[in-house]
Amino acid sequence: MNLTGLDSGLDVGVDSGLNAEHDIELLENFATEIGSEGSVTVRGGGTQWEVGGLPKADAREVKAPTGVWSFAPADMVVRCGAGTTVAELNEKVGRAGQMLPFDPPSPAEATVGGLLAVGQNSYRRLRYGPLRDLLLQIRFVNSLGQLIRSGGPTVKNVSGFDLCKLMVGSLGTLGFIAEVILQCQPVPEASRWFSGEAMTIPNKLLTELWQPSSILWNGEQVWVLLEGHRRDIEAASQSAGLAECEPPVTTELTSFGKDSRRISLPPATLKQLPKYFPPGSFIAEIGVGIAHLLADQEVPADMLPQPDQRSVALQREIKARFDPSGRMNPGRSVWRDCSV
Amino acid sequence: MSTDKLVEDLQEVLGDGRVRVDLLERDLYLKDASIYGGGRPTAICFPKTTEEVAGVVRVCAEHEWPFVPRGSGTGLSGGATPIGNPVIIATSKMDEIISIDPEVRIAWVQPGVLNLDLTNQVAPLGLHYAPDPSSQQVCSIGGNVANNSGGPHCLAYGVTSAHVVALKVVLPDGSIALLGDESPEPEGYDLRGVFVGSEGTLGIATEIAVRLTPNPPSVRTILLVFDAVIDGAATVSGIIAAGLVPSAMEMMDRAAVQVVEAFTHAGLPTDAAAVLLVEIDGLAAGLAASEETISEVATANNAREIRVAATPEERELFWKARKSAFGATSRLAPDYYLHDTVVPRTKLVEVLEKVYEIVERYELKVINVLHAGDGNLHPLLSFDSREEGVLERVARAAEEIMQASLDAGGVLSGEHGIGVEKRDFMSRMFSDGDLAAQDTLRACFDPASLANPDKIIPEGSRCGDFALAYLATTGKPLPKEVWV
Known part of the structure; x- marks a missing residue:
C-alpha cells in the first residue's frame, strides 16, 4: 500500500496515542468488513440517515474508523477517520485556535464521513465555501473492498482526477469514506449575529458587507453573521443599520430538522420566494441559494434547476462502473426523482 | 492513412477558413509552453460556439480520431501537446463574456476569454476573478479550468475549482452536457468538480459559469527581508500558526531576487537570502492587527527589514517583480x-x-x-x-x-x-488501485479514449485493469448492463 502523506504532521495538540500502523490497521479492517460481496451500508451518527432514502433492509451495516490521527497547526491540515464526530474533531483542532466550519445541528453525533457523504453545507458557506473545498485527500473503500486514495495532504494539488469531489454528496453509493485530510480554518476573534428589517431581498448587503459569514432572510427580516475583528464587526453592523440579536439557527425553521425542507436554488431566484410563501414561513441563505421551507411547502417546478439528461446518463454510467453489482447503499439515490 | 475525408468533414462544420491544415500553421501547435513535443496535429480547428465544438468533436468521434483541446497554450506540463496526429480544437476564437450578474456575482464566459480580461471587464462593478496565475494576461479561463490553475492569491481565495459554478461541456462523443448549475447543491454527483483539473481528457468546456469576487476594502502588502531562507520559511509557518491566512504569501530566493531586480528595478535587496511578499486584505482593525502579528512573527524569525508598500504604485512594483520572475530568467x-x-x-x-x-x-x-x-x-x-x-x-x-x-x-x-x-510518475504517488479508479472515471466520460489521450494516466493503469480486478476479487466478469 502507498503510504504517502500518512505520516505528515506534527501531532501538536492531539494525544491520540496512535501510530500510522495502527491507523492503517483500522482502515484495512474497515475495508475487510465492507468486503466485495453482498449489500452493505455505512452508518455515521445517523443524523441525516433519511437523506436520499433508506438503504434496503438486507444491507449490512458497517461503521467507519474513528480518531483524529494527525494535526499540524502550521500546515492547517488535520487527518482523521471518517467515523470521527464533528465535535471531537473541532475540540482537537480548537486547541490550536482552528476549526472546521461544518456546523451540523448535532455535532456530538454527526460524523465527518457522514457529513461529507451527504454533502449538505453549513449556513456559513457564504464565507467559508462548500465542504468539498476543504477536503484535501480521501481514502475510500470501493465496491471491491479495496482502499483507494485520491487527492493529497497539501492545500494545493492537481495530481490526477479529483475523486474527492466525486465522493462528496454521493451518499456512499460509489465508495465508503474511510479517512480524510481536511483543511482547517482559524477561529475568528469574534462572531456575532445581527438583524434588521428587510421587506425585499437584501442582496445589497452582499456588496455592503465584507465577507459576511451568513445572511439569512425570511421575507421581512434579515439576520447577518459577522466574524472577524470586533471593532470591524461593530463598524460594519452600524453602517448597515443592523442590531445585535440572538443566533437564529436555534429556531425551528433552520434547525435542519425533520420538519423542515432544504431546497437548493439558483441564488438569483430567491427573490421569488415571497410570491409563493408568506413572510416568516421560509428562510433563505442569501448569496448561496439554500432555502429552508416547512415540510408541506412545495417549490414551483420552474424555480428548480432541471436535471440535464446527458449529465444524468453520465452519472448513471459512473454508478454502474464504480459499483457494478449495485451493492453499495442499495435503495439510496442521489437523485430527487429516482425515475429520471 | 489519408486524412482528406476527416479534414473535409471538419470543413463542413466550420468552413475552410477555420480548419487550418498548412504545414507551417500546424507546426505552430507542436508544443504548449513546455519543453515537451511529440506529434504533429492533423488540423487545427477554431470553433466559435458550443454547437460548432460539438460538430467538430462528432466528426472526430465518427472517424475515431483523437483530439486535443487547447486554450492559450501557456501550459507547462505538455497537457496541450499533441501526441500522434490529433485534431487540435483551439478555443481562442471563443472569447465572449456571455453574461454578468453583478447581484449574485456569477459570470458565464466562453473558454477563450483571457483571465485578466474578465477581471478588467468586471472591475467597474467592484469585482474581480480571483484565480490569478502569473500568466493571467495571456492564459484563458478554459485553460484554467483544464488545469485547475492557482496563482498567488489562491492562498486565501482558493484555486479555480472553488470559483467554477457550472460548466457546459462537449463530451468526447460530441454530445453536450451541463455539469452543475447555479444552485449551491445541485443534485447528483459533482461532475463539475471532477471536470475541473481534468486537463482536457473528459471533454471541452464551452461555456463556464464563474464566481466573481468582491474587491477587498483595503489591502496591505508587506515585504520581509531575510538573511537565511530558513528564517523566511519559518515566518511562513509562524504566520499560519498564528491564525492568519494572508491573501498571498510569496517567497523568492537570492538568485531569483537578483534576476528580477536587474529586470524590474523594484528596489529589492539583492544581497538578501530570501524575500517574502505577504499580502493581507480586509477591514481596518483586522488589517492593523494582522500587520502587527506578521511583524512580530517576522522579527522573531530574524527579519532584517519589514517594508510596507506605502503607495498603490509601490505595491504594483512589488507584484511586478514577483510576476515577472520567470520572464526575467531569459537573462x-x-x-x-x-x-x-x-x-x-x-x-x-x-x-x-x-x-x-x-x-x-x-x-x-x-x-x-x-x-x-x-x-x-x-x-x-x-x-x-x-x-x-x-x-x-x-x-x-x-x-x-x-x-x-x-x-x-x-x-x-x-x-x-x-x-x-509527470504522467509516468503518477504511480509514485498512487497505487495501481488508485489509478484504476481514476481511469474508471475517465472511461465513463471517454470510453473510446479520444479526448487528449495518453495524458495524466500512465500506460498499464487503464480501466481494463478494474474489470480484471473485479474478476480476480469476485471470480465473476463485470455485468454487462448494470443500471442501478
Whole structure:
C-alpha cells in the first residue's frame, strides 16, 4: 500500500496515542468488513440517515474508523477517520485556535464521513465555501473492498482526477469514506449575529458587507453573521443599520430538522420566494441559494434547476462502473426523482 | 492513412477558413509552453460556439480520431501537446463574456476569454476573478479550468475549482452536457468538480459559469527581508500558526531576487537570502492587527527589514517583480524548465535544501520562486539547450526534486497539472488501485479514449485493469448492463 502523506504532521495538540500502523490497521479492517460481496451500508451518527432514502433492509451495516490521527497547526491540515464526530474533531483542532466550519445541528453525533457523504453545507458557506473545498485527500473503500486514495495532504494539488469531489454528496453509493485530510480554518476573534428589517431581498448587503459569514432572510427580516475583528464587526453592523440579536439557527425553521425542507436554488431566484410563501414561513441563505421551507411547502417546478439528461446518463454510467453489482447503499439515490 | 475525408468533414462544420491544415500553421501547435513535443496535429480547428465544438468533436468521434483541446497554450506540463496526429480544437476564437450578474456575482464566459480580461471587464462593478496565475494576461479561463490553475492569491481565495459554478461541456462523443448549475447543491454527483483539473481528457468546456469576487476594502502588502531562507520559511509557518491566512504569501530566493531586480528595478535587496511578499486584505482593525502579528512573527524569525508598500504604485512594483520572475530568467540562459511541486508548508526548508543540493550536483542553475503559503515550490532550472547532454541533466534533476517532494509528504503538481510531463510518475504517488479508479472515471466520460489521450494516466493503469480486478476479487466478469 502507498503510504504517502500518512505520516505528515506534527501531532501538536492531539494525544491520540496512535501510530500510522495502527491507523492503517483500522482502515484495512474497515475495508475487510465492507468486503466485495453482498449489500452493505455505512452508518455515521445517523443524523441525516433519511437523506436520499433508506438503504434496503438486507444491507449490512458497517461503521467507519474513528480518531483524529494527525494535526499540524502550521500546515492547517488535520487527518482523521471518517467515523470521527464533528465535535471531537473541532475540540482537537480548537486547541490550536482552528476549526472546521461544518456546523451540523448535532455535532456530538454527526460524523465527518457522514457529513461529507451527504454533502449538505453549513449556513456559513457564504464565507467559508462548500465542504468539498476543504477536503484535501480521501481514502475510500470501493465496491471491491479495496482502499483507494485520491487527492493529497497539501492545500494545493492537481495530481490526477479529483475523486474527492466525486465522493462528496454521493451518499456512499460509489465508495465508503474511510479517512480524510481536511483543511482547517482559524477561529475568528469574534462572531456575532445581527438583524434588521428587510421587506425585499437584501442582496445589497452582499456588496455592503465584507465577507459576511451568513445572511439569512425570511421575507421581512434579515439576520447577518459577522466574524472577524470586533471593532470591524461593530463598524460594519452600524453602517448597515443592523442590531445585535440572538443566533437564529436555534429556531425551528433552520434547525435542519425533520420538519423542515432544504431546497437548493439558483441564488438569483430567491427573490421569488415571497410570491409563493408568506413572510416568516421560509428562510433563505442569501448569496448561496439554500432555502429552508416547512415540510408541506412545495417549490414551483420552474424555480428548480432541471436535471440535464446527458449529465444524468453520465452519472448513471459512473454508478454502474464504480459499483457494478449495485451493492453499495442499495435503495439510496442521489437523485430527487429516482425515475429520471 | 489519408486524412482528406476527416479534414473535409471538419470543413463542413466550420468552413475552410477555420480548419487550418498548412504545414507551417500546424507546426505552430507542436508544443504548449513546455519543453515537451511529440506529434504533429492533423488540423487545427477554431470553433466559435458550443454547437460548432460539438460538430467538430462528432466528426472526430465518427472517424475515431483523437483530439486535443487547447486554450492559450501557456501550459507547462505538455497537457496541450499533441501526441500522434490529433485534431487540435483551439478555443481562442471563443472569447465572449456571455453574461454578468453583478447581484449574485456569477459570470458565464466562453473558454477563450483571457483571465485578466474578465477581471478588467468586471472591475467597474467592484469585482474581480480571483484565480490569478502569473500568466493571467495571456492564459484563458478554459485553460484554467483544464488545469485547475492557482496563482498567488489562491492562498486565501482558493484555486479555480472553488470559483467554477457550472460548466457546459462537449463530451468526447460530441454530445453536450451541463455539469452543475447555479444552485449551491445541485443534485447528483459533482461532475463539475471532477471536470475541473481534468486537463482536457473528459471533454471541452464551452461555456463556464464563474464566481466573481468582491474587491477587498483595503489591502496591505508587506515585504520581509531575510538573511537565511530558513528564517523566511519559518515566518511562513509562524504566520499560519498564528491564525492568519494572508491573501498571498510569496517567497523568492537570492538568485531569483537578483534576476528580477536587474529586470524590474523594484528596489529589492539583492544581497538578501530570501524575500517574502505577504499580502493581507480586509477591514481596518483586522488589517492593523494582522500587520502587527506578521511583524512580530517576522522579527522573531530574524527579519532584517519589514517594508510596507506605502503607495498603490509601490505595491504594483512589488507584484511586478514577483510576476515577472520567470520572464526575467531569459537573462540567465536561453531556456528554462519550470518545476511545480507542493509539500506541507512545514517541510519547505527541508525540501528547498535538497533542491539546492540536487541542482549543484547536476551543475545547473536554479532560481526559486515559491507560493510559500501553499507550500508550492517552483524551482526554475535555466540552461542552454545547445549544450550537449544538458537536457538529460535537467530531466534527472527535475525527477529527483519531484521525488524529494513526494518523500516529504508532498504531491506531484500544485497547479501546472500532470500532462505528459509527470504522467509516468503518477504511480509514485498512487497505487495501481488508485489509478484504476481514476481511469474508471475517465472511461465513463471517454470510453473510446479520444479526448487528449495518453495524458495524466500512465500506460498499464487503464480501466481494463478494474474489470480484471473485479474478476480476480469476485471470480465473476463485470455485468454487462448494470443500471442501478
